[in-house]
Amino acid sequence: MNKTILGYVPEESPIYNTHPATRILFLLIVSLFPMFISAPEWNLLLVVLILILMRYSRIDFSILKLYVPVAVSMGSIILLSYTVFAGNHPEFHELARVLGIRIYYERILDAITVYFRILPMIFIMIYFLSTSRERDIIVAMRSLRIPYAVTYLVAMALRAVGMVIEDFSIVRQAEQARGFDPVGKSIFYKMRKFVMYIIPLFALALRRADEFANALIARGYSFTGLLSNPKRADYVLTHYQAHYWDYLISFVLIVMLVALVVMRYGLGMLSLEGSLTEQLLRAWLLN
Amino acid sequence: MSEAPYISVNDLVFRYPDGTLALDKINLKIYDGDLMALIGQNGSGKTTLSKCLNGLLKPTEGSIIVDGLDTRHTSITSMAKRVGYVFQNPDHQLFNSSVWSEVAYGPRNIQLPPEEIKERVQEALDVVRMPSRYYEEHPFFLPKGLRQRVAIASILALRPKAIIVDEPTTGQDIKQSREIMEFLVDLHEQQGHIIIIITHDMPIVARYARRVVAMGQGHILADGPTAEVFAQPEALAKTFVEPPQITQLAQRCADLGFSPRTLTVEEMMEQTRQILNK
Amino acid sequence: MSDATMSAEQSAEEVWAVEEGEERSVGVIHIVITALLIGIGAVVGAFGSFTLPLGFGVNFFWPAIAVQNVGSIWFGAWGVIAAALFPIISNGVAGTPVYVSLAYIPANAVQAFLPAWAFRQFKGDPRLRKGRDWAIFLISITLGNIFGAFWGPMVVLKSFGLLTTDSLPLFIWGWFAGNEIAGIVFGVILLKALSGVVIRSRAFVKKWFA
């Protein structure tokens, strides 16, 4: 099993045949797709494709459970923004009036459009995080020839995240060991716990900063600025090879992006007007 | 011992959320009056077991009864009053802005009246011999030895019957280690606390612990009076722990009349005098 | 050396003053402290985003704001860099699309930059000794939060179509209030508790980079 940022993925997952840089490219390009797609059904199709990809990459679907509350609350915010707080618009089709709040057909349609546009973006993020190890991100950055100081900063930061999480859970236990019990207490009582965490986390970081810096210097690391990029052997990169399919995937992704732009702005496809969703919603709400 | 144990661990199994089996069918009874060392290799389950003892971790199977209460159904607050846990790194448990409020944190959590909080804090700080000029100092500014004392005081203020101390002598020199241990022995003898020390330091164990529980791969491999446990090299080998050098010397020369239960140089000398003066 | 050796009390002026002959240069320690700040910010931020999830990086109570404010007061530009970067990790883990995260960068940078600038410009004492120090802190983080509150809902969320124009004022207010309260509560606690230690450590940044 490989431990990725979001969980475990079996080692024999086909995802590991791709170069980490390809995976970052996938994240960056495919996240752009929904920006050119208005029709919700096409975005939904994109979600389905990503789910298929997740299955193919043998990602444990239980990770998605973590994001249900996020997806729900996000949907609620959009819905609130497009209904309760949407103001008065006599030019729109009014569907109903609840407690003096007017609900418009156009607003509902927009809310759905926006929601289905953001959804695939989130799935792509989840897909990326659950197929990438911290190391992959570093390898990708190094093979893209990003200055070593920057890559190194990111590497240390990712390492620090793991450390802080560990500290965090120990601090929490230390508080419990002294009778701190937030169960059934008020929100203010619970807020205190943030205070209690943040101080020891900083204090520990400050103590560690010294030790880390000493360890780095002892290994001959010297900070050489962001721009100068002295030659490094980059030994780790020798384990990763870009295969022809990495180039193929990258090429296909870029072609798809161009195709989407052309379809959207050149041919007027993928827009909301006349989309399946619009037709269904119109038939359901306005008639 | 005929009295009822203060802590009783029954067929305890503990599995971490990722599926790792950390403790496998542990049975252990801890009595009032125990001064106990928990030894074993890193990863043998010592820390997991001790976190189960005060309810920080709940058993996957089996049960732990502390002072008649089942840890599975007892609140964190009432566990904290019974079993205290001093973490290895004091920095993880110091988060208040003065030594005084650090020690008062626990009593406040269990919602004692202000008068009693004051009394307990004062008592705890006296017990750890914290000079009063440090009371308003930020714990962060104190040297490590004093930070550790604040950590112990903060547990004492909850007046738990049992106190678990996780590797108190790591990073200390021998003199400092002995001071800490003598202080813990005092707590045991004068205040009547049950003391459980998690440690790798065998000479320290030989010198101070009355009882040793040796763990390995999630099992208890040996349990008994210190000298008895050190006299079982086969069991110890499985825990990857070696008795102190002087004990090993006595054991290797057992055929010459030395007792395999020898723990200190003084004991060894006494036997030598008898053997050589015969 | 964190021993209990108290140095003579420094005044606010002295905290920021670079003495004659004092060499201050960028070192490995700064890279390290930046990384650790990103680590803390990412965890505190993600924790906030998961306990009170509103989605796409919107939080009406976000303790990580204090990491931005305080980190940059203590560590200058390094704190600003960390502040700009850590939300990408914390938001990402909490399910925010990568481009939304990237679009937040200016807001996060400004929220960190303003307090850092104000404390250096007006020689505020990070230990918050006098009313003046408090004023510098409160005004600078408030201005930063105002910028953030406009940037977040207006520029980012609006341009991704997540909010309607009509609902913007409400979200701007909510955003501002959430960050402001969290920033004051946690910022004050951190500054009071740890500034004394930080200004004596070699990681402390007097100018912008060293």
Added chain:
Amino acid sequence: MAIVRFEDYQWKYANTKEFALRGINLEIEEGTFVGVIGPNGSGKTTFAYSINGLIPSQYYGVRKGHVYVAGREVKEYRADELAKQVGVVFSDPEAQFTAMTVEDEVVFGMENIGLTVEEIRERLEWVVPLTEIGHLMDKPPYEVSGGQKQRVALAAVLGMMPRVIVMDEPTAMLDPISRKRVFDVLGRMKHEQSNTVIAIEHNLENLIPLADRMVLLYNGEIILDDEPRPFFEQMDLLLKHDVFPPGAIQYFFELLREGYYNGPLPLTLDDATARLRQLVEKVKEQS
């Protein structure tokens, strides 16, 4: 010529009143294994940092006298140049790791001093089996056990092939068996390589069999400096300075004192066993 030489060396940290090291004069010949002992606060870490240049480059303070490594003043070296001469293993293995995998960790220092991919590969082939970390290469260094961590740290330092290796309480955080394995590696190194090793340790049982020479630091000064056997014959001096030799040595010293024994002090358990047998059998024969 001595590889490390202290000449009337003194150091005082800024913000403190007392000098942490005073009047240090010491010459260490290339290829020796020196054990440095003394209670906490006696200046051992300051001593280590003065050799690898963290003092004065990373700390403010007052420095008098000289420290030479390979004939050159420490403070005249550039960080990466000095790292080729002196490597340090710190006591807290956690705090010296900055990479995502054991392999990256071991390679990091080698990249810093500018080795090529080929050179790195060659050194890995030597250092990985020496420290027995082959099966750990893909794991995150902070997730392996304490003893393994310290072997990884050792590998990272050895890979840079420094002429002097300074160990600042490398086994303070380890359990007895892990401790032993770290010393096993040191023993192998001592026999196969010609490195100079300066080991600061509280744990004498493992240190003594390897040491060619012992130095006692107390309160910033060198109190005693000799070969192990004569060093431990100064038992009263050692005890007075809070050094408590291993049980077997203490025991034989008592035997000496009470007149039961008059040979040399045994330095290892095997030696002690043999000598005790001899002693008892001789007495029994006589009676």
